[in-house]
Amino acid sequence: NAGVTQTPKFQVLKTGQSMTLQCAQDMNHNSMYWYRQDPGMGLRLIYYSASEGTTDKGEVPNGYNVSRLNKREFSLRLESAAPSQTSVYFCASSDFVLAGGYTFGSGTRLTVV
Amino acid sequence: DAKTTQPNSMESNEEEPVHLPCNHSTISGTDYIHWYRQLPSQGPEYVIHGLTSNVNNRMASLAIAEDRKSSTLILHRATLRDAAVYYCIPLTSYGKLTFGQGTILTVHP
Numbered sequence: 001n002a003g004v005t006q007t008p009k010f011q012v013l014k015t016g017q018s019m020t021l022q023c024a025q026d027m028n029h030n031s032m033y034w035y036r037q038d039p040g041m042g043l044r045l046i047y048y049s050a051s052e053g054t055t056d057k058g059e060v061p062n063g064y065n066v067s068r069l070n071k072r073e074f075s076l077r078l079e080s081a082a083p084s085q086t087s088v089y090f091c092a093s094s095d096f097v098l099a100g101g102y103t104f105g106s107g108t109r110l111t112v113v
Numbered sequence: 114d115a116k117t118t119q120p121n122s123m124e125s126n127e128e129e130p131v132h133l134p135c136n137h138s139t140i141s142g143t144d145y146i147h148w149y150r151q152l153p154s155q156g157p158e159y160v161i162h163g164l165t166s167n168v169n170n171r172m173a174s175l176a177i178a179e180d181r182k183s184s185t186l187i188l189h190r191a192t193l194r195d196a197a198v199y200y201c202i203p204l205t206s207y208g209k210l211t212f213g214q215g216t217i218l219t220v221h222p
Contacts, residue, residue: 004156033209042200042212043157058209090156092210101147101159102210 002026006091006105013081013112021076021108023091031094032074033058033102034066036087043090049074081112115140115203122217125191133186133216135201140181144203147210148175148186152197157212160186162204196220 007022025032030051035043035058045058049068063085065077074093078085088109094102118136125131137146147162161168161175163184168175174187188195200215 035212042214043210045209045211048209059211092156101149101162102157103159104156107156 003103004091004093004105006089006108008108009106010109011111013078013110015082015112017081018077018079019081020078021089021091021110022073023075023105024073025091025093025103026072027093027095027103028071029093029095029103030071032068033092033094034064034074034076035090035092036060036085037090037107038087046076046089078110081110083112086110086112115144117201117203117213119199119201119213119216121214122219124219124221125188126221127193128190131188131191131195131218131220133188133199133201133218134183135185136183137201137203138182140203141205142181144205144208146175146177146181146184147202147204148173149200149202149210149212150195150197151200151215152194157200160199191218191220193220193222 004025033048034046037043044060047066049055052071055066067075088107090107091105092102115137145162148160149157151157161173163175176185198215
């Protein structure tokens with residue numbers, strides 16, 4: 001199983017450009033999440049989707065939008081990138097019915113110049 | 114959300130046991146105790162979780178205090194690959210993972 005797949009792995013944007021980070025999971029999990037991790041810091045939750053068709057804000061949602069396209073896919077969009085959004089972005093999925101843990105992707109390293 | 118306290122860093126020698134402590138005195142009765150680790154330049158990785166009883170899996174053991182105000186992650190024989198940041202996270206059944214600073218584990222050959 002691939003688990004959680006994120007694309008792209010690396011991206012450099014100019015200030016004001018837009019882009020969408022893609023995330024897909026093949027574990028039939030109901031819930032999906034987007035986190036960001038700044039250098040030397042812990043992960044912070046941006047948005048999450050508890051189930052298909054629902055999305056909610058996390059701790060740091062400003063400057064981002066999300067789309068739960070279907071049960072497998074959860075995308076994160078930066079409409080107008082800013083240098084403060086330079087970070088590593090992680091997507092994760094989980095299934096509370098199974099009372100298991102979260103599975104994380106390998107991350108997207110984004111630099112905004 | 115329950116607050117956690119973990120040592121900033123710990124060191125171990127290869128092939129020795131490691132006991133990583135976590136205090137979570139404000140944990141609610143329905144919070145699971147999750148442990149994750151993050152290897153350098155990788156995403157977090159689920160290690161183990163439990164509610165009241167001690168738990169074992171192929172990666173580690175989790176010892177939970179009887180009053181549930183603390184827990185200890187036990188790596189039975191540390192390897193160099195176990196060098197990572199370890200996060201202890203109380204989590205409700207339908208909650209969301211909230212990461213603190215974690216414990217940086219250094220393993221010496």
